[in-house]
Amino acid sequence: MPELPEVEVVRGGLAPHVDGRTIERVEVLEQRSLRRQQGGPEAFARTVEGTRVARLERRGKFLWWRLQDAAGQETGQALMTHLGMSGQLRVRTGASVPSPAQASATDGTGAVLLPPPDPAAGEPRGEGPASDPHVHRRVVLHLEGSTLVDFVDQRIFGGLWTSPLVATEDGLPASDGSPDDLLPEDVAGIGRDLLDPSLDRDAAIAVLRTRRAPVKALLLDQSLISGIGNIYADEGLWSARTRYDTPGNALTRGRAVRVLEGTEAVMRRALDVGGTSFDSLYVNVDGRSGYFARSLAAYGREGEPCPRCGGTIRRAVLQQRSCFYCPACQRPLRVSSR
DNA sequence: TGCCCCCTGGAT
């Protein structure tokens, strides 16, 4: 589900509910969701329980919670979250548990505020167990003030774990708005993302243009630039009239710039839409509702007309992932022999 | 740099 804009929407929606709150208890319902935790669930609980949330930060698709102790000193550990393909973070507050009818109405949008499980009533709509988030709840974080954060993840590709903070290599803030240069060790190998003011675009473009791999593979490589997933890669490439399989070293500098700028623009638009469609009580974890229905030019539109030139959008496969592109206005490019 | 795998479903 989530690429950078969706994760950022989650971060923004979650922050007011968790900032400054103590994580009193962690409840692990599915051990596989802690696969990446060193030392297992016990270490996870030990590192997280009793700490206070100092701040939420994000780089690319990684979202982490910086933790502090009761005295307000940071512990040097981050609570990592990655949503994988199907992960969601949902807030429940004791004061505002909606009726089952309200919960059903919000179900399709991925909005939050879940009622407690109600086995007697069942699902009032035709929503089967698979669309009932309770079925896929994997971890519950119990915060002070009757605030619960559910980690819901159908496919268990995402997860929660802890990672010690280290300094960035370049000494710059870890991400947009970071107060210092600390970031989780597990994020050290992840490139800065397109919303990060410290991203060195010239360097990224230079690297893109040295590689022979298809440009889409390079966009999806999180170590170079992070946050771009399958959808935004296709949309960014479409906006730059560039085919997914163009070798990186076939890109002119101008074209490489347009690919990155186009991808960034699509992400910012998605973020704007996501940002307006939820209020502070809802952490929207499903961009589909507001944004995807309308704005995608190519992704998922095989057989439909290209909104720019009227050509027919086609689907291809690269690295076991779908690529949607317009064969008419995204022309193949070859490395010029020179 | 490509393939395989990790998982659980929904759609066809």
Next chain:
DNA sequence: ATCCAGGGGGCA
């Protein structure tokens, strides 16, 4: 039954 799904890690 088969294919598909917005994630990434590990492997030759």
